[in-house]
Amino acid sequence: MRTEVIAVGTELLLGQIANTNAQWISQRMAELGLPVYSHAVVGDNLDRVAGSFREAARRSDIIIVTGGLGPTEDDLTRDAGSMILGKPVHEHAPSMERIEAYYKKNNKTMSLNNRKQSHVFDGAFVLDNKEGMAPGQIIQQGEVTWVFLPGVPREMKALMESGVIPFLQRSFSLQSEIVSEMLHFIGIGESDLETQLQALISHQTNPTLAPLASEGEVGLRLTATGETTDEAKAKIAEMKRVVLDKVGDFYYGSDDETIESTVQRLLSRHGYRLGAAESFTGGKFIERMISLPGASAVCQGGLTTYTAEMKEQVLDIPKYLIREYGTISHECAEMMALNTQSLLHVDAAVSFTGVAGPDSSEGKEPGTVFIGLQIRDKSPEVHRFQFQGGRDQVRERAVKKGFELLFHHLKD
Amino acid sequence: MRTEVIAVGTELLLGQIANTNAQWISQRMAELGLPVYSHAVVGDNLDRVAGSFREAARRSDIIIVTGGLGPTEDDLTRDAGSMILGKPVHEHAPSMERIEAYYKKNNKTMSLNNRKQSHVFDGAFVLDNKEGMAPGQIIQQGEVTWVFLPGVPREMKALMESGVIPFLQRSFSLQSEIVSEMLHFIGIGESDLETQLQALISHQTNPTLAPLASEGEVGLRLTATGETTDEAKAKIAEMKRVVLDKVGDFYYGSDDETIESTVQRLLSRHGYRLGAAESFTGGKFIERMISLPGASAVCQGGLTTYTAEMKEQVLDIPKYLIREYGTISHECAEMMALNTQSLLHVDAAVSFTGVAGPDSSEGKEPGTVFIGLQIRDKSPEVHRFQFQGGRDQVRERAVKKGFELLFHHLKD
Numbered sequence: 115m116r117t118e119v120i121a122v123g124t125e126l127l128l129g130q131i132a133n134t135n136a137q138w139i140s141q142r143m144a145e146l147g148l149p150v151y152s153h154a155v156v157g158d159n160l161d162r163v164a165g166s167f168r169e170a171a172r173r174s175d176i177i178i179v180t181g182g183l184g185p186t187e188d189d190l191t192r193d194a195g196s197m198i199l200g201k202p203v204h205e206h207a208p209s210m211e212r213i214e215a216y217y218k219k220n221n222k223t224m225s226l227n228n229r230k231q232s233h234v235f236d237g238a239f240v241l242d243n244k245e246g247m248a249p250g251q252i253i254q255q256g257e258v259t260w261v262f263l264p265g266v267p268r269e270m271k272a273l274m275e276s277g278v279i280p281f282l283q284r285s286f287s288l289q290s291e292i293v294s295e296m297l298h299f300i301g302i303g304e305s306d307l308e309t310q311l312q313a314l315i316s317h318q319t320n321p322t323l324a325p326l327a328s329e330g331e332v333g334l335r336l337t338a339t340g341e342t343t344d345e346a347k348a349k350i351a352e353m354k355r356v357v358l359d360k361v362g363d364f365y366y367g368s369d370d371e372t373i374e375s376t377v378q379r380l381l382s383r384h385g386y387r388l389g390a391a392e393s394f395t396g397g398k399f400i401e402r403m404i405s406l407p408g409a410s411a412v413c414q415g416g417l418t419t420y421t422a423e424m425k426e427q428v429l430d431i432p433k434y435l436i437r438e439y440g441t442i443s444h445e446c447a448e449m450m451a452l453n454t455q456s457l458l459h460v461d462a463a464v465s466f467t468g469v470a471g472p473d474s475s476e477g478k479e480p481g482t483v484f485i486g487l488q489i490r491d492k493s494p495e496v497h498r499f500q501f502q503g504g505r506d507q508v509r510e511r512a513v514k515k516g517f518e519l520l521f522h523h524l525k526d
Numbered sequence: 527m528r529t530e531v532i533a534v535g536t537e538l539l540l541g542q543i544a545n546t547n548a549q550w551i552s553q554r555m556a557e558l559g560l561p562v563y564s565h566a567v568v569g570d571n572l573d574r575v576a577g578s579f580r581e582a583a584r585r586s587d588i589i590i591v592t593g594g595l596g597p598t599e600d601d602l603t604r605d606a607g608s609m610i611l612g613k614p615v616h617e618h619a620p621s622m623e624r625i626e627a628y629y630k631k632n633n634k635t636m637s638l639n640n641r642k643q644s645h646v647f648d649g650a651f652v653l654d655n656k657e658g659m660a661p662g663q664i665i666q667q668g669e670v671t672w673v674f675l676p677g678v679p680r681e682m683k684a685l686m687e688s689g690v691i692p693f694l695q696r697s698f699s700l701q702s703e704i705v706s707e708m709l710h711f712i713g714i715g716e717s718d719l720e721t722q723l724q725a726l727i728s729h730q731t732n733p734t735l736a737p738l739a740s741e742g743e744v745g746l747r748l749t750a751t752g753e754t755t756d757e758a759k760a761k762i763a764e765m766k767r768v769v770l771d772k773v774g775d776f777y778y779g780s781d782d783e784t785i786e787s788t789v790q791r792l793l794s795r796h797g798y799r800l801g802a803a804e805s806f807t808g809g810k811f812i813e814r815m816i817s818l819p820g821a822s823a824v825c826q827g828g829l830t831t832y833t834a835e836m837k838e839q840v841l842d843i844p845k846y847l848i849r850e851y852g853t854i855s856h857e858c859a860e861m862m863a864l865n866t867q868s869l870l871h872v873d874a875a876v877s878f879t880g881v882a883g884p885d886s887s888e889g890k891e892p893g894t895v896f897i898g899l900q901i902r903d904k905s906p907e908v909h910r911f912q913f914q915g916g917r918d919q920v921r922e923r924a925v926k927k928g929f930e931l932l933f934h935h936l937k938d
Contacts, residue, residue, distance in 0.1 A: 127562045129553030130738070132544045136567070141541030150539045151574065155548070155565035162563065169581065305597050305637050316599065325598070326537055335540075396816030397809030400830050404808030407884060407917060415836040418812050420827035424870060428829070428840075458836060472819060502628070503657075505819060 116151045118174035122182035124157040135180045147292045163194035181265030183248035185227040203233040209249045241277035245269040293346035294337040299364040300518045304332045321353045330514035373517040374402045380524035381412040389458035390416040391450040393467040399513045414458045440476040447496045451486030463488045470505045483512045528563045530586035534594035534603050536569040547592045575606035593677030595660035597639040615645040621661045653689035657681040705758035706749040711776040712930045716744045733765045742926035785929040786814045792936035793824040801870035802828040803862040805879040811925045826870045852888040859908045863898030875900045882917045895924045
């Protein structure tokens with residue numbers, strides 16, 4: 115069963131907005147077990163809209179069209195649909211009443227164009243649009259199921275949830291249940307993970323395994339089908355066990371868990387409070403923690419000691435240490451972590467000092483980073499890294515690495 | 527001249543990410559005078575990728591493909607391209623060297639898959655990828671110009687700017703010169719701006735005026751064409767004058783300028799150094815400043831005093847003040863700004879205290895925000911706001927408002 119999403123609207127082709135409708139529909143359809151095979155975007159031109167409908171009808175079983183149902187002359191989905199489906203349109207009385215009532219209520223004059231928004235194809239199953247003007251429509255034409263929805267995201271989503279999804283579930287009597295889990299790994303690259311899981315990724319069909327790299331992390335999506343949700347869940351659990359046997363050292367959580375929320379959970383479990391001293395990362399590390407609801411229970415705050423002067427004055431880094439070793443040094447990172455622990459009265463202190471670039475600093479090249487850790491009464495630790503990339507990436511990678519180091523300390 | 531953008535990647539069809547690459551490319555191509563006629567998204571499947579290439583070749587003159595150039599078995603753009611173009615691939619030596627150097631420098635083992643990333647089509651014009659592994663490629667095949675780019679947005683954008691756009695300008699000897707300028711406004715809403723510029727937006731054709739709202743700001747893109755660049759620039763300059771006559775109070779800069787870089791420039795002009803004390807914003811304000819190259823000249827650093835304890839201990843906010851007024855108060859914001867100025871030895875100090883939500887705090891509802899300002903020996907100022915939205919939006923809006931307040935102080 116092949117599903118395709120067509121978005122109609124020149125604003126998408128001018129890049130004024132991103133096609134987030136296709137993204138949202140794709141997520142919901144994948145969850146439903148009717149995966150989307152392609153997206154298309156076409157501008158407000160009758161021939162091209164009709165052409166894209168014609169092509170879609172050749173290759174897809176379910177075609178979901180968004181946009182082009184508004185009141186203006188540029189809204190051509192109805193006209194193109196009429197051509198391709200060979201069906202005239204007529205006024206849909208309940209929609210027309212809704213539109214008239216809206217204009218009356220808001221003391222606005224209704225133009226003739228607004229009537230157009232109530233037009234539906236003959237024989238269409240009409241979905242009332244409680245959020246706006248133009249109704250949704252579903253039409254079966256030969257083997258193809260057509261769905262027409264307004265382009266306004268709020269209206270589109272409401273019609274999908276209340277009308278389209280229940281219709282598709284009934285029509286395709288979707289029996290198999292789909293369950294998926296996204297496993298998150300840190301400290302291992304995408305190609306390393308793939309190499310270690312090569313055989314599973316290539317040969318497994320239920321569950322399937324799909325790796326997805328993002329900045330400093332790798333995700334692995336397991337997707338299983340079964341006759342019941344429990345059966346699908348059991349398949350996921352079994353495969354997760356096999357995967358974690360191989361690469362479990364790098365696994366930190368699943369689905370909505372992030373490395374920040376995982377660190378928050380571990381801090382809370384240990385009853386630890388966290389503080390940080392940050393130089394070139396500018397406070398990004400502690401800001402990530404504070405962005406989480408409930409942060410105040412585990413997070414005291416941080417010092418953004420960007421200049422040497424502030425490291426001395428606020429963080430009590432001795433002048434001689436900076437003169438002797440510089441601020442971008444093992445020694446400075448260690449002292450930053452130590453002093454943060456005592457000054458902020460925290461159990462776990464993390465420090466960052468380094469060169470974000472683009473220029474070198476203190477004779478150290480861009481990407482040179484020292485991260486210090488001081489946890490309870492353990493000995494302080496300092497790790498040195500050489501990160502690639504521009505200013506933002508170096509900062510981003512250092513922050514992520516800080517979470518990784520803290521995670522490894524706290525998980526044991 | 528019809529341009530088409532094809533994005534390859536199942537992650538797009540699962541809805542894991544939105545197709546922001548197509549959006550960005552469409553914007554740039556529209557500016558270039560080579561408007562995009564359609565977008566397509568296809569999954570990681572050889573037949574379907576090849577099928578979408580075949581269809582594109584039938585209808586488009588310029589085809590820009592993003593994604594599917596990575597090292598994994600799912601990366602099929604090279605294989606599909608080879609089939610459709612009828613051209614074998616070969617290793618591109620400079621790219622291979624770059625990849626090898628990366629692995630050597632990072633002490634990582636290079637897998638065989640990684641070699642694949644250096645493969646290019648025979649006869650392709652190769653664009654060095656300074657931001658990543660796989661190079662960009664341009665191939666002329668009959669009447670069609672093919673462009674292949676990595677899917678990582680940063681890499682794609684760099685290759686477009688440095689290689690693809692100059693190539694297209696040369697090849698299609700784009701005659702009319704296009705010049706555009708994006709004017710940035712802060713402190714005025716999109717609909718207010720539109721109302722004030724209504725007549726110009728509706729009737730102007732050269733330059734055109736296109737408003738674009740983003741979080742807490744509004745942009746207005748002026749785009750003019752002329753026989754020469756100078757002619758187009760003169761049209762922009764004249765229209766800019768007309769626009770600023772009407773809404774110049776809210777204008778802070780153009781094009782790549784941001785409110786942060788504008789504040790940095792103004793601080794530098796005054797010879798001021800900046801510091802901040804932040805509670806619920808978590809250090810986001812000062813982090814934005816430090817993310818700019820050259821920040822150390824104007825930015826001392828900041829204190830993320832998230833808890834009441836830290837406000838007392840590090841920022842010397844008296845216990846009685848907190849007991850009497852609470853931490854989310856006019857009084858606390860004022861004292862935070864004052865003490866930041868003296869503790870950090872800065873000319874300009876900004877403080878943030880408030881409730882990000884989701885819960886109320888100290889009897890104040892989510893969105894309640896106090897921003898304090900202490901500049902040189904002027905009297906301290908505190909502004910109270912009630913922001914709408916969730917935790918992230920309240921934090922984001924407060925930070926933006928802090929820059930707006932500072933901008934208005936510094937510009938006079």
